[in-house]
Amino acid sequence: MQAPRWRQKPLTYLIPLFVGSFLLALILALNWPRPHVESAAAPAPVTSNGAALVSAPPPIAATSTELPREAATPTEAVALRSFEDLIDDLVRLGQRTAELAQQDDVTAATESDQQSRARFGELMERFKDAGERAIGMATTLVGDPASPTTSGDALTSGRRIVLQLVLRTECERRHSGAAAANDYTRINALVQAALDVMPSTPITALVGEHVLNKQRFLRAVHEPSVLGLVKLAAEERFPREIATQLLLTLWDNLQLYNERSSDEMSRLALLLLTDSDPSQRTAACRQLLKDPRYRGLVLAWLREHNDTNVANEIAGLAARELPPAEALALLRELAPILPRATSAYMVLGFRAPEAVADNYRELLATNTNSNIRCDLVSGVGMARTPLGLEVAQLALQNDPSLDVRMRAVFALTSRGEPGIAEKSLMQAFDDPRLTSDPIRVGSLVLALQNLEASGDMNAIDRLGQRLRGLAMDAKSRETLEAILHRCLPGGQSATPGGSPR
């Protein structure tokens, strides 16, 4: 048998094969997509340790976001795909993770979550201009960010969330590098780009707010742009709330970075206090309230102008930001201008229930400021704590003011405890000063509504029977019958003292 030809003359075949392989390898080497091609085009990286940057946790709420260091090496899949495709990949991965978590498949969800982290890390490593790209892509998103109703909207919403994450992470890493090198050029430029596109669409406004609000990225250099947004808000071309929040953040940062002293800010605030623009006024009030030296001035200004809208804003700011004792003192000072500040007291009731309760007991002992007592009882009573229960029961039992007692009834019926709710309403029914006033009876009907969720038909039946016998306005009677119809079989009460079932 004759040997094959290639065995007879191997070089004849091997040489072309070697040459061919070499050429193929050369072509592949020249055309293989290089993972860091964008980084070469981008400005100098903010730090020499890229992996460390990517491993920084993206600052999103309630998530454990430390990225795996091994994600720093881009995979082939990532290297081949565009920025937009990678964002969509992340949206899909996120949705998949959510589905798996919903199905209680913990192992698969964790795996999918890890994959998301790795992909995200790869994306951030590959695109050193990820922030600018995220801003660019955000401007192309269309839809109603407030109410995603279609699958298209859900995709847009998912993209927005991922883009926010990318932009925030990019801001974080540039900020870290800037702080180390004391050169904020790159982070300032990125923030400026985000501010510039914010008025474009509702989505870019949201993205910008998410990334910049209550963060340290806004600096003095951005002041004209922030004031530009405030101006647009005045013309109703930009969301007022976002403009105000960014202005507040800017003012905080100006002091944080010593770009303006506290005294300078206060002087500016004094000038802006009379500004007709609500955002500027809010920022001015907040600045002045923070400094006890100027607090009296704000109150004097308010008394002079008797502006309840500003007074409401100040009450809210005080409740959220001042130490509780100072906030309570300020709210009391505001009372002549703002007889009711229930929401502010509720904020304080969650923040510092003991302080609110003490304040109530003090005013009850002196039987003064019944309007404030109303708000204090609601403030601490609506928080569903044991202290709230104690204060509401104290008020219902002992407060001379019927208004305060009514607030206590609402607080006691809203706790989701039918026994307490029924007892408090029965106690109210036994007070002829309450039951002889049709308007107050109407309020008791509204309090009965709070029992609906408890599903205690017997209690609702007993209370309903008592209420049916009382005089009230037509609208309240209609409400009462509607409640009974919803809660009792056929809306019919049982015989007195009996059970509907």
Add this chain to the structure above:
Amino acid sequence: MITKFLMTAAALVFGLQLAAQSSCPKEFAENQPGRIEYGASQNCGSVTYSFGGVTVTTTNGGCPLFALITPPHQKAARTNMETMVQVTGTVPVTMHYFVCVTRYWLFIPIGTSCQFDRMVVAYSLDRLTTIPCPAPKPQS
């Protein structure tokens, strides 16, 4: 003597006029727009929620502990007219509680984890209307 009489008469007439005026509070029912106030934020995403034609939306990653929804109502305000306000009923101010559902620990929080928990009536406000003050009774 005549001067004294005239002064007394003038004072009496003026006093009666004042009494007639002061019996009318000179108030009217001023419409107040509805408003939404939010409690402190929990750190778990934003929420969009509708109730009675009002949409609660927190724009920036904020899940409010509660939203207090005050419907449009009236308050008594000063006027030069001989009018007063009358309470005709009540309107409920509702408190809507929200909770952070921390079931997911997702890296990318697709799907909000801020969820509506429950709604209660926190207190009521008076519904007001403006009515003319009763004509002063003729002095006997």
